[in-house]
Amino acid sequence: MPLATLKDLKSPKGKRVLLRVDFNVPLGPKGEIGHEEDARIRAALPTIQRLRKAGARVIIVSHLGRPEGREAKYSLRPVAEHLAKLLDKDVPLIADGFDEDRLVDKKIAAMKNGDVSMLENIRFYKGEDSNGSFLARRLASFADVYVDDAFAVAHREAASNVGVTKHLPSYAGLLLETEVKHLDKLLGKPKKPFVVLMGGAKISSKLPTLKKLLAIADTVMVGGGMANNFFRAMGLDMGRSLVAPEDVKTAKGLLARHKHTLLLPKDVLVATRLDDKAEPRYCRPGEIRKDEHVVDLGAETIREWAAVIKKARTIVWNGPVGLFEVKKFSHGSISLGRMVAARSSGKAFGVVGGGETVQCLLRTGMEEYVDHVSTGGGAMLEYLAGKSLPGIKPLMKRSKKK
Ligand code: 3PG
Ligand code: MG
Numbered sequence: 001m002p003l004a005t006l007k008d009l010k011s012p013k014g015k016r017v018l019l020r021v022d023f024n025v026p027l028g029p030k031g032e033i034g035h036e037e038d039a040r041i042r043a044a045l046p047t048i049q050r051l052r053k054a055g056a057r058v059i060i061v062s063h064l065g066r067p068e069g070r071e072a073k074y075s076l077r078p079v080a081e082h083l084a085k086l087l088d089k090d091v092p093l094i095a096d097g098f099d100e101d102r103l104v105d106k107k108i109a110a111m112k113n114g115d116v117s118m119l120e121n122i123r124f125y126k127g128e129d130s131n132g133s134f135l136a137r138r139l140a141s142f143a144d145v146y147v148d149d150a151f152a153v154a155h156r157e158a159a160s161n162v163g164v165t166k167h168l169p170s171y172a173g174l175l176l177e178t179e180v181k182h183l184d185k186l187l188g189k190p191k192k193p194f195v196v197l198m199g200g201a202k203i204s205s206k207l208p209t210l211k212k213l214l215a216i217a218d219t220v221m222v223g224g225g226m227a228n229n230f231f232r233a234m235g236l237d238m239g240r241s242l243v244a245p246e247d248v249k250t251a252k253g254l255l256a257r258h259k260h261t262l263l264l265p266k267d268v269l270v271a272t273r274l275d276d277k278a279e280p281r282y283c284r285p286g287e288i289r290k291d292e293h294v295v296d297l298g299a300e301t302i303r304e305w306a307a308v309i310k311k312a313r314t315i316v317w318n319g320p321v322g323l324f325e326v327k328k329f330s331h332g333s334i335s336l337g338r339m340v341a342a343r344s345s346g347k348a349f350g351v352v353g354g355g356e357t358v359q360c361l362l363r364t365g366m367e368e369y370v371d372h373v374s375t376g377g378g379a380m381l382e383y384l385a386g387k388s389l390p391g392i393k394p395l396m397k398r399s400k401k402k
Contacts, residue, residue, distance in 0.1 A: 002397040003172045003180060006050060009145060013055035014113055018143035018168065019047065020161050022152035022375060023062040023079045024355065031078030036362040040152065040355060040375050041083060047149045047173035048087065048116060055113040059142055060091075061160050063123040063153065070124045080118040087116065095120040098138045108142050122160045129158055136163025149173030151180075152355070152376040154383075154391030165394035172395045175375065180392065182372035183383050186351060191313035192218055197305070197336060198381075199224025200319025200356065201242075205378055207250050212385035213316075214258040221263040221305050223297050223321030223332065230255060230264050231285045239270065239292040263308065267298025269322065269329065276328050296322030297332035309339045313347075316384060318354045318377050324363075333360045341366035353380035 021044045026037050033041070051058050060083075067074035077093050084091040094117055096103040104119075111117060122128050127135035136159040140146070146168040148154075150161055154176070164170075172180070194217045198210060203226050214220050222230065225242060232243045233251040254262065268285055270292040271278035282298045297305070309315060317340050324330040337352075337360045344350025350370045352361050354377025361367050374380040383389055 003177060003392075003395050004170065004397050005172050005177050006047070006147070006174060008397075009147070009169075009171050012051060012145070015056050015145055016059060016108065016111070016143040017051055017056045018059050018061060018139060018146045018164065019051065019173065020061045020146070020148045020150045020164075021173075022150040023060075023076065023083075024064050024152065025079065026355070026359070027078055033078060033082045036359045038082060038086075039358050039362065039373075041079065041086065043175050043375050044149050044173070045086060047147065047175055050174065051147070052114045052116065057108075057111040057113060058116045059108060059111075060116065060118040061122050061139065062118070062150070063128070063158075063160075064121045065123075067121060067123050074121050074123070076118055076121050083116075083118070089116060092117045093120060094118065098125060098135070104142065122158075127159050129156075131157050131159050131163045133159075133163060135159040137167060139164045140167035143168060146170040147173045148391065148395055149175040150391065151176045151374070152379050154376070154389040155379040155387070157390040161391040162394060170395055172392075176392075176395070179374055179376065179380075180383075183351070183374065183380065185349065186314065186316070186384055187386065190216070191349065193312050194218050194314040195308055195312035195316075196220040197309070197315070197317040197321075197340065198222050198319050199226060199321040199333070200354065200377065201225045202378065203229060203247050204244060206319075206381060207247060209378070209381040209385045209387075211250075211254060212387075213381065214254065214261050216385070217261060219263055219308055220258075220261055221308065223265055223301075224319055226319065227264055228294060230262075236286050237288060237290070238294065239288040239290055241288070241292075241294045263305070265297050265301040266304060267300045268294045269296035269298055269332070271295045271329070274323060274326065276326055278326075278328060280328060295326070295329040297336075302332050302335055305336060306339045309336065309343050312343060313349070315340050315343060315348050315350045316381075317350075317352045318357050318381055320356050320360050324356070324360050330360075330363075334364055337361050337364045338366055341369040344371050345369045351380070351384075353377055
């Protein structure tokens with residue numbers, strides 16, 4: 001694995017390190033971050049501490065959510081405060097514009113060895129998502145070297161994880177290095193049966209990956225929002241559940257080509273409201289009423305899928321199979337999470353990844369049984385589907401800048 005890592009970063013003392021992390025974590029209504037929710041933040045601590053101990057000045061860059069411009073609810077302030085608690089050290093948030101004044105530069109110049117500061121949500125700045133060269137250069141101007149620990153966003157080609165590497169010597173952080181090391185065990189020849197469990201809401205972006213996984217895996221179980229598109233493609237009425245016409249088209253093609261590999265829910269849980277006051281009922285996918293949403297897997301499906309997981313030698317899980325944040329709708333995600341964990345470490349090589357998926361896993365209390373818990377959701381799936389990720393490529397030694 002020819003990644004340039006922290007071992008290759010010579011004499012970090014006094015250096016300004018631009019550290020890209022993925023602190024895209026769910027915030028409570030008042031910006032609170034609970035223990036199940038801060039897994040991605042804790043995962044980057046080893047790199048932050050290693051750099052601090054070596055005397056570097058750490059400038060953290062992250063995105064949060066998908067804001068349209070500067071939306072206050074996507075500010076990283078609560079995240080900076082949370083990190084400060086974990087580090088027991090101030091983490092000032094630098095929220096100034098990059099092009100107006102030189103305030104950012106002054107704040108960074110005032111940092112001392114071992115200090116940590118955090119830039120405001122990088123998606124507030126023009127050019128992040130489009131990998132704009134102004135933003136990439138500006139970010140690079142803040143630092144002497146670049147360290148990337150943002151595995152979870154490595155499938156995106158943005159200014160702060162790809163563009164910036166053109167202008168600074170770039171290294172993988174400890175988390176990114178570990179992710180790649182573990183996931184590489186699955187590339188090539190996964191032990192069979194290779195079973196994938198997929199759900200979640202980010203459907204469009206995961207369909208191309210699903211396509212690739214269908215070609216490699218023995219069984220791919222698709223639940224959650226993703227499954228709705230397949231049901232729609234079969235001509236079923238999905239009531240008030242979200243379906244995307246584009247995805248339905250893709251789903252149709254996949255159904256025709258992969259009917260032996262693709263496993264869809266036999267029954268589902270549906271409800272007319274999306275909170276704990278709901279009175280959900282089980283039904284077949286063809287029996288969903290106009291005013292109902294699909295909120296979880298049905299009981300029969302959970303049993304059937306559990307049996308598939310029990311035979312697996314390799315298991316990958318990404319995406320909750322229902323609206324697990326509502327307790328009444330969490331049964332499918334939690335019970336399958338338990339099954340995946342129980343089957344892992346020993347009987348099967350088990351990998352679980354994604355922000356929400358890891359939250360589910362932590363709720364089972366069985367996370368230590370899983371062979372690798374990945375911070376990446378989409379990134380993990382794309383990596384496993386054999387894609388070279390835009391965020392990882394520039395960290396390879398051969399393309400590393402001097
Ligand atoms: C994630 O949570 O999957 C990553 O942080 C990437 O976020 P994105 O899907 O909004 O690019
Ligand atoms: Mg996510």
